Amino acid sequence: MRGAAPRQIREINRSLLLNLIWKEQQLSRSDLSRRTGLSRSTVSVIVDELLGDELVRESHVARSRGGRPPIVLQFSDERFFVVGIDMGATHVTAVRCDLRGRLLSRFSSRHDVQTDPEGALALLVHAVHEVIDQASDEERWVGVGLAVPCPIDLEDPDGLNPRILPRWVGHRPGQVLEETFGVPVSIDNDANMGALAERWWGAARNVDDFVYVKLGTGVGAGLYLNGHLYRGAGGLAGEIGHTSIDPNGPICRCGLTGCLEAMIGTGHLLRQIREADGPHAPSSVTGLVTAARRGEPSATAVIHEAGRYVGLAVANLFNLVNPSRVVLGGSLADAGELLVAPLRATLRERALHTTLAEGDVVTSRIGPDDVAIGAATHVLEAALADTSRLTRASPWSAAASLTSE
Numbered sequence: 001m002r003g004a005a006p007r008q009i010r011e012i013n014r015s016l017l018l019n020l021i022w023k024e025q026q027l028s029r030s031d032l033s034r035r036t037g038l039s040r041s042t043v044s045v046i047v048d049e050l051l052g053d054e055l056v057r058e059s060h061v062a063r064s065r066g067g068r069p070p071i072v073l074q075f076s077d078e079r080f081f082v083v084g085i086d087m088g089a090t091h092v093t094a095v096r097c098d099l100r101g102r103l104l105s106r107f108s109s110r111h112d113v114q115t116d117p118e119g120a121l122a123l124l125v126h127a128v129h130e131v132i133d134q135a136s137d138e139e140r141w142v143g144v145g146l147a148v149p150c151p152i153d154l155e156d157p158d159g160l161n162p163r164i165l166p167r168w169v170g171h172r173p174g175q176v177l178e179e180t181f182g183v184p185v186s187i188d189n190d191a192n193m194g195a196l197a198e199r200w201w202g203a204a205r206n207v208d209d210f211v212y213v214k215l216g217t218g219v220g221a222g223l224y225l226n227g228h229l230y231r232g233a234g235g236l237a238g239e240i241g242h243t244s245i246d247p248n249g250p251i252c253r254c255g256l257t258g259c260l261e262a263m264i265g266t267g268h269l270l271r272q273i274r275e276a277d278g279p280h281a282p283s284s285v286t287g288l289v290t291a292a293r294r295g296e297p298s299a300t301a302v303i304h305e306a307g308r309y310v311g312l313a314v315a316n317l318f319n320l321v322n323p324s325r326v327v328l329g330g331s332l333a334d335a336g337e338l339l340v341a342p343l344r345a346t347l348r349e350r351a352l353h354t355t356l357a358e359g360d361v362v363t364s365r366i367g368p369d370d371v372a373i374g375a376a377t378h379v380l381e382a383a384l385a386d387t388s389r390l391t392r393a394s395p396w397s398a399a400a401s402l403t404s405e
């Protein structure tokens, strides 16, 4: 590596080894040397450092090849946690996960986030307390990932989009969390976080080209192309909710006409079912999905029509970026085949055969917490890319005692 200072080279090697140990969990020092091409002595020096920092531990339990079992290195999973928050338009969900994306604790509450930023900020802080208070004192807190229901400005992710969330002008949720808890906060769009969760732990593991479509109050897509999240030049990539599906359709909250979100967003679906069923109509998407599962005709029709509209948007996606999979998330995705069958029918009519043959439409394997788990994964991804974040992480009790609720 020409031009890199010795210190940088050591950082790169340290990150390389730690990532391998995290991924494989059963490697000896000589395995590490063989896999990376680094000398035994370089590996030894770095591993000693990692042991000293308690990032890894030694274990004698190894596959037996006869003779003395080699000492293998394992990542100290149990010493770390990450927090992910899904701040939706109408809810806040927080999760605490280990470094394998496993859920350790969870809190969720409904709130009108769009119109009440002060209340939402207080709820964010409360939600984080709820999930971290169950951690043991020694566990180290790597950071918070915050998923927000709007496209983000890559230059200033904490300044939320004024067109989608006008009441939030002047409010900075990332700054509030960072000042309250003293840990780093990373912010991204909710559909991007959902895509990340599905790629790391869910329905798109090892899939390099897929699209995650979040079907909730808002509708958005996370584009995972060539093995990376694709954000576009200004962070707006994937705003599928505001592509026009019907030029004569209803006016969307973005001001345009006939957007996908205006046709299938939660608000529109609930208005439709109320028009059909009157005062006894379901008042949430979960209720709507349950009614459709029971075979109630108007609920089934509303979801069927939504499936057709999502199909139109997904057909366009297929022709545009040729993903090998589409993963549907968000509350409407709970409808499963009731939604996916009409969607596939539309795809068969619309998408070019060549792209459809490779295509595959599935619902989230992680379920309703996928965006929050993706937000936590965002922190993990950053920490594996820059392992000094793990070294710097302090026991959560120290961080959280900066302030009390």
Ligand SMILES: [Zn+2]
Residues within 6 Å of the ligand: 241, 242, 243, 252, 253, 254, 255, 256, 259, 261, 262
């Ligand atoms: Zn719109």
